[in-house]
Amino acid sequence: MSPSSGILSAPPPSAEASSGRPAPASYAAVTGGKLHIRLTTTGAFAIALVLSGGIVAVNSGNNLLYLVVAGLLSALALSGLLGHHNLRRVGLRLLAPEEVWAGRPVSIRAELFNRGRRLPAFLLALGEKPGAPAGTVLEIPPGVHAELSLTLTFPTRGVQPWPVHAVTSEFPFGLIRRGGLVRSPGLCLVYPSPLAVPWEVAEAAEREGEMPSRRGPGTGGDYRGQRDYAPGDNLSRVQWSSWLRLRRLQTKEFESEGSPPSVYRFDALPGPGTEERLGQLAWLVRTGLRRGRAVGLVLPGLAIPPGTGATHRRILLAALARFGEPG
Amino acid sequence: MNTQALSLAFAYALCALAATAAALAPLPRTSWMLLAAAGTAGALWDIRKFTRVPKALLTAVGLAGFFFSLLPLHRETLAEQSLTALTLLLAIKIFGMKTRRDHLQILAVALLLTAGAASLQPDVVFGALLATALVLGIFMLLWLPFSELTARIDVGLVRRLAFVGMGLVAASAPITVLLFILLPRSVSPFWAGLGGRPRQGVSGISDHLQLGEIGNVALSGEVAFRAEIEDGVPPPRTPYWRGAVLEVTDGRRWEISGRNRPATILGSTGGKRITYFVEPHGNRQLFLLETPSGATVGTRTQTIGASRVLQLSRPLARRIRYAGTSFPADRFTERLLPEDRSLNLKLPATLPDSIRSLAGEIAGGQHDPAVVAARLLAHFSRGYTYSLRVPDSSGDPLEAFLLGHRTGYCEYFAAALAVMLRSQGIPARLVSGYLGGDYVPAGAYYLVTQASAHAWVEAYLGGDWVRFDPTPASGELGSTYAARLRRRPLLWMDTIRMRWNSWVVQYDVESQLALARAGAAHVREVRRDVRGALKVVFVAIGAAALLLGAITLVRRRAVDPLTRRLSRYDRLAARCGAAREMHEGPLDHAERFARLARGAAPAVRSFGALAASCRYGSRPADAAALAEFDALLAVIRDQTHGG
Numbered sequence: 001m002s003p004s005s006g007i008l009s010a011p012p013p014s015a016e017a018s019s020g021r022p023a024p025a026s027y028a029a030v031t032g033g034k035l036h037i038r039l040t041t042t043g044a045f046a047i048a049l050v051l052s053g054g055i056v057a058v059n060s061g062n063n064l065l066y067l068v069v070a071g072l073l074s075a076l077a078l079s080g081l082l083g084h085h086n087l088r089r090v091g092l093r094l095l096a097p098e099e100v101w102a103g104r105p106v107s108i109r110a111e112l113f114n115r116g117r118r119l120p121a122f123l124l125a126l127g128e129k130p131g132a133p134a135g136t137v138l139e140i141p142p143g144v145h146a147e148l149s150l151t152l153t154f155p156t157r158g159v160q161p162w163p164v165h166a167v168t169s170e171f172p173f174g175l176i177r178r179g180g181l182v183r184s185p186g187l188c189l190v191y192p193s194p195l196a197v198p199w200e201v202a203e204a205a206e207r208e209g210e211m212p213s214r215r216g217p218g219t220g221g222d223y224r225g226q227r228d229y230a231p232g233d234n235l236s237r238v239q240w241s242s243w244l245r246l247r248r249l250q251t252k253e254f255e256s257e258g259s260p261p262s263v264y265r266f267d268a269l270p271g272p273g274t275e276e277r278l279g280q281l282a283w284l285v286r287t288g289l290r291r292g293r294a295v296g297l298v299l300p301g302l303a304i305p306p307g308t309g310a311t312h313r314r315i316l317l318a319a320l321a322r323f324g325e326p327g
Numbered sequence: 328m329n330t331q332a333l334s335l336a337f338a339y340a341l342c343a344l345a346a347t348a349a350a351l352a353p354l355p356r357t358s359w360m361l362l363a364a365a366g367t368a369g370a371l372w373d374i375r376k377f378t379r380v381p382k383a384l385l386t387a388v389g390l391a392g393f394f395f396s397l398l399p400l401h402r403e404t405l406a407e408q409s410l411t412a413l414t415l416l417l418a419i420k421i422f423g424m425k426t427r428r429d430h431l432q433i434l435a436v437a438l439l440l441t442a443g444a445a446s447l448q449p450d451v452v453f454g455a456l457l458a459t460a461l462v463l464g465i466f467m468l469l470w471l472p473f474s475e476l477t478a479r480i481d482v483g484l485v486r487r488l489a490f491v492g493m494g495l496v497a498a499s500a501p502i503t504v505l506l507f508i509l510l511p512r513s514v515s516p517f518w519a520g521l522g523g524r525p526r527q528g529v530s531g532i533s534d535h536l537q538l539g540e541i542g543n544v545a546l547s548g549e550v551a552f553r554a555e556i557e558d559g560v561p562p563p564r565t566p567y568w569r570g571a572v573l574e575v576t577d578g579r580r581w582e583i584s585g586r587n588r589p590a591t592i593l594g595s596t597g598g599k600r601i602t603y604f605v606e607p608h609g610n611r612q613l614f615l616l617e618t619p620s621g622a623t624v625g626t627r628t629q630t631i632g633a634s635r636v637l638q639l640s641r642p643l644a645r646r647i648r649y650a651g652t653s654f655p656a657d658r659f660t661e662r663l664l665p666e667d668r669s670l671n672l673k674l675p676a677t678l679p680d681s682i683r684s685l686a687g688e689i690a691g692g693q694h695d696p697a698v699v700a701a702r703l704l705a706h707f708s709r710g711y712t713y714s715l716r717v718p719d720s721s722g723d724p725l726e727a728f729l730l731g732h733r734t735g736y737c738e739y740f741a742a743a744l745a746v747m748l749r750s751q752g753i754p755a756r757l758v759s760g761y762l763g764g765d766y767v768p769a770g771a772y773y774l775v776t777q778a779s780a781h782a783w784v785e786a787y788l789g790g791d792w793v794r795f796d797p798t799p800a801s802g803e804l805g806s807t808y809a810a811r812l813r814r815r816p817l818l819w820m821d822t823i824r825m826r827w828n829s830w831v832v833q834y835d836v837e838s839q840l841a842l843a844r845a846g847a848a849h850v851r852e853v854r855r856d857v858r859g860a861l862k863v864v865f866v867a868i869g870a871a872a873l874l875l876g877a878i879t880l881v882r883r884r885a886v887d888p889l890t891r892r893l894s895r896y897d898r899l900a901a902r903c904g905a906a907r908e909m910h911e912g913p914l915d916h917a918e919r920f921a922r923l924a925r926g927a928a929p930a931v932r933s934f935g936a937l938a939a940s941c942r943y944g945s946r947p948a949d950a951a952a953l954a955e956f957d958a959l960l961a962v963i964r965d966q967t968h969g970g
Contacts, residue, residue: 027904040432049435053442054510059413059518064445064457066507068438071461074502077467078495113904120487123472136476139484143901172491174472 015317027091027113030167030180031084034060043175050076079173086171089116090140091126094162094184099317103193107111110184112137112167113145123171126150129181130166157192157278157321177188187289191317193288197269197277202284205268223309226250254309261294261306278320285316299323328482335373337467339429341437342366342421344460350445351452352787354407360412363454365418372422389419410443410943427475434464443495449646451827465499468491495573498867508583512836514625524931531612532570532759533640535582536782538724538738549777550606551761552614553825557600559771562655566785567794568614570760572634578675579724581742581757584934586670590633591662598652604828605646613637614760614775617794624649625837633661635792662789665755671754671787678746679726686747696753700786700795703747707740707797738796754787758794770822889941889948892956896934896963903967913938927966934959 005137025053038045050072057065095109114121121140126148127131135148154160163270166180180227197205229249239250264284265291269277289308297308297316341490342362348361358527373835374381396412421428441460445453469492473480532551573581598620605613615622615637622629622637624647629637663671665923689706690699712734720727725746728739741757748755764775781797805836853860897907905920917935922926937955 047436059516060446061513061830061835062446062449063507064442064449064453064833066512067454067457067503067831068461070503070506070510071499073467073506074499074747075461075495077502078499081685082491082495115902116900117898122488122491123476125639138473138476138480139487141900143906145904170472172472172495173468175468182792244952262532 002073016163024041026185027093027111027115028185030087030090030092032180033038033183034181035178036166036168036181037176037178038130038171040153040175040177046062046072046076046173068290075173076175077223079175082170083176083178085119086121086123086169087167089142090114090121090167091163092126092167092182092184093186094165094188100154100188100190102154103155105151108150108152110135110148110165111145112140112148113142114142116142118142122168123169125168125170125179127166127168130177130181133168154188154190157190157275158325159187159189159322161187172194184194189318189321190274192278192282194274194283196283197280200270201270201280202264205264205284223252223254226252232313234279255258262288263296263298263306264288265298266300267298274324278323282317282320285313285320287324289313289316328480330480333465333470333485333772334430334474335370335425337463337470338421338425339366339370340434341433341460341463341467342369344416344436344463345417345440346412348441348444348453348456349410351450351456352410352447354410354444354447355413356412362414362421365422369422372427380422385423387417389416392419406443406447410440410447412438413443417604427471430467430471434467435970436836438464445754446492449828449832451824454827454831462496465495469495487789497714507831507834508839508842509764512834512839514759514836523571532608532614532761532780534571534612535580536571536573536738536757536759537580538742550821551608551775551777551779552603552605553772553774553828554614554616555602555604555763555770555829556773557602557826561766561773562599562616563764564655566655566773566779567617567638567758567796568761568764569617569619569758570612570614571638571758572636572785574670575673575758576675576742576746578677578746584670585666587638588629588633588664589619590635596672599648600652600653602648602650602829604646604648604825604833607640607643609644611642613639613643613649615651616655618654618656620652620654620660622649623837626833629718633667634657635661639689646828646832648829648835658791662790666923668754669754672749672752674746674749677723678750679723681726681730682743682746683750686730686750689747690751696751696786696788699751700748700788700793703744703751704795706798707744708799711735711740711799713740713799737782737798740782740799744784744795748786756785758783758785762796765818767818767822767825769819771826772825774818774821774825869934887948888953889956892953892960893938893942895960896938896956899960899963899967914941924963924967927963930959930962930966934963 004194050069053065053069053072057064057069091113093111093113095111097106100106110126112121112124112126120142120298123136123138124140125136127133127135127174134150135147137148139148150165152163164181164183166179167182168177168179226242227250229238229251233251237252239252242248242250262284264281266277266281269280271277271280281299285295285297287311292308293314294306294308297319299303299319302319304316307315343366346362346366348360349362349466350356371377383685392415393412396415400408413436417433420433420436424431438460441453441457445457466489471482473488483679495908519526552568565752571583575582599616601616603614613622613636615626615635619631619635619637621631624637624639629636629649635647674947677836686703688703693702695698710733713736714734715736717728717735717739718732720731723744725739727788728735729743731860745755745757761775761779762783764779765771766773777778781798783794783798785792786795900907900916900920903920903921903923905916907916911919913935917931917938920935921931924931934956937959938944941948941952946952
């Protein structure tokens with residue numbers, strides 16, 4: 001289990017995803033699921049106006065009124081078709097940030113993609129439920145995606161599907177709000193909510209040195225930054241992503257080796273329950289790594305040797321997030 | 328672009344339209360003046376950003392004015408009162424705050440006001456105003472949801488929205504026409520005539536005739552009616568349009584008798600089928616060409632009376648259409664009952680003896696009614712002058728005309744001849760109606776104006792009612808309006824008005840039934856001639872295919888083969904979520920596309936490299952390169968579609 005970020009691709013992670021490359025772009029179609037169609041207040045007023053006009057036209061035999069009613073009816077009918085077409089090619093996907101913690105609000109990037117080839121999509125609103133948009137996009141040209149920011153709170157840890165979101169549009173006339181309740185593809189890995197632990201308890205939970213540290217000669221501590229490549233640098237420290245992006249060789253630098261490694265044991269924490277212990281471990285991992293220590297974990301059935309760095313941090317937190325999952 | 332400014336522009340444009348409609352409609356002048364003033368003040372307030380008048384105060388004033396305009400309610404003026412109240416509401420709205428809701432209310436009230444004004448006077452100009460209001464309304468409705476989301480907006484987006492609006496208008500036009508045709512009509516609507524009050528002085532033809540009346544009416548250039556001839560061939564002579572037959576007289580005034588017995592001899596059926604479009608005139612008389620044999624008003628076939636005229640049961644308050652069949656002839660056969668004979672021989676009690684003597688003198692002792700009638704008619708061609716200005720006289724007007732100034736117009740000539748015929752024992756009566764009119768070849772119809780109002784005489788000779796027209800130069804009547812129209816070549820405008828009236832204003836249940844019948848007949852025709860119909864369908868499909876092929880060919884030729892392939896590739900990429908950005912070169916884009924394209928990644932990278940070398944490198948886009956592009960495109964398409 002080595003999630004490269006807070007997102008897991010769905011359906012089951014592909015070879016690309018597991019090899020650390022970005023997950024394939026997949027969007028949930030707005031009109032693919034449960035449809036939401038509601039009349040707005042303006043729409044109700046417009047329909048009342050057309051109906052009243054129709055009644056007066058029939059009872060007066062006035063053809064000018066018939067003309068107005070026919071014009072309004074045709075505009076209403078076409079607005080329905082146009083509104084449907086506006087949403088037909090729109091897809092949604094949510095992209096989580098690096099870390100998502102249970103019980104804490106997190107800012108999520110939402111992408112609305114217009115898969116149409118000719119027509120833009122207009123007036124798209126995204127929110128947790130219809131009628132309460134968290135953000136609105138005025139226009140998305142064909143083949144282009146627009147980004148919105150959402151704030152979500154996951155109550156529990158673990159690998160979770162994205163919550164359902166409403167993508168709606170009142171285009172063209174604002175008379176009908178139509179859209180779909182969409183679940184973004186992919187899964188979100190939610191870390192346990194960190195719970196602070198007194199240091200004496202933390203020390204009691206440590207088993208220093210009992211497990212071999214991953215620290216090797218020259219690997220150093222936490223990531224400090226990068227500099228231009230100099231001949232003789234270890235190739236394993238070359239920042240290849242910079243080469244791909246900037247066509248420039250750079251070498252990663254790490255902190256010098258710091259405090260002795262710490263290994264925190266699930267059983268040694270006060271708890272009282274499993275979730276509390278996981279939360280306390282998450283806090284210890286986060287704090288320990290932040291202070292430059294190599295941190296390891298001993299969970300029932302799983303032992304992770306001490307290590308440092310961002311990847312190691314994600315491995316530890318993912319293990320805590322997925323603790324107790326079957327398989 | 329400032330969104331609020333555009334919303335305001337829509338609101339003021341709608342207000343201006345509504346004010347124009349109010350100005351053109353028969354509404355109090357204050358209505359449009361109030362709208363214009365409120366619009367100007369509102370614009371000033373919006374531009375200068377003056378302190379707003381409290382909304383509660385405006386609402387209170389608006390409501391007070393609304394009820395003041397409406398109360399007390401009068402059935403006759405209900406439409407005018409309602410529209411005046413609406414102008415007040417619109418004035419308050421255009422002057423006050425303009426949130427999205429206010430804009431929507433302005434749109435609704437302006438539309439109602441324009442439609443209401445158009446109902447009062449359903450002229451083609453109002454049709455144009457109404458269409459403009461509807462189009463503006465569509466654009467405004469399209470715009471308002473955007474305007475409330477942002478203060479400034481990209482001009483490009485506004486342009487794209489304008490295109491969407493134009494598409495909507497273009498698409499809704501045929502649907503509007505279809506709905507207009509299909510929406511159900513009532514046979515006898517409850518509020519028929521609502522807002523269609525007759526205009527004063529439109530018609531001079533009524534159930535009575537006072538000497539001097541037609542002369543006044545003939546000075547008017549108003550349109551009385553239009554008559555569309557089905558076969559498009561006008562009658563060979565100047566047509567006479569019958570309105571009312573006047574049999575009872577006291578010497579100065581002629582009236583209809585009130586006897587309304589059916590015709591005893593109608594002659595053969597058939598004749599020229601004519602559709603009449605009559606302006607509202609507030610009288611009960613309808614008009615028919617010369618010798619009518621039948622008429623249909625609405626869905627009802629009317630009984631043609633012995634007088635060969637058509638009369639409604641109530642005054643005409645709105646434009647109507649009816650059909651009639653007539654024979655262009657100056658006589659028709661009808662049995663004369665004894666009571667009819669005595670009625671048509673009765674002379675006014677105050678008839679001066681001088682007139683009797685003159686008639687006897689002209690008859691010269693002849694006993695043959697036809698000869699006597701001919702002599703009396705010929706008398707008016709000697710020394711009598713046609714003029715709408717009749718000298719004043721204190722005594723009997725007919726005596727003054729016949730023996731005094733000898734100047735008059737159709738009523739004088741007709742009344743004098745009728746009285747003289749009666750005095751010689753020949754049953755005679757007056758017929759009022761119209762003479763001639765302007766034949767409009769473009770629309771195959773007669774345009775008959777009030778200037779053509781006329782009166783003539785019918786005498787009963789040998790079992791026939793025969794027309795006698797003693798008015799000299801009567802063929803020139805009614806030319807004033809036509810001459811005016813020809814000077815300002817506006818006859819085509821009248822053709823548009825005619826079509827507007829016949830196709831829109833007077834479209835009714837009968838028209839719907841006629842359309843349905845025509846459709847059914849067409850279907851029957853197709854069933855009878857299936858091969859012919861199939862031939863038409865195949866030809867149409869073939870023509871459409873050819874046209875489509877030609878358009879495709881032209882579009883393909885306009886683009887060079889390399890660009891065409893690159894566009895296809897870009898479309899595939901966009902479909903996979905890797906639409907090419909403006910700044911992306913082929914290699915960078917291919918790399919991004921490849922990451923998303925999974926199985927097609929190698930082909931995508933190869934395509935990118937090939938595109939870069941053909942577009943920017945030294946490799947020519949020759950047949951081999953194009954074939955390579957096609958092969959790669961096929962792989963990418965298969966892989967991405969499969970995925």
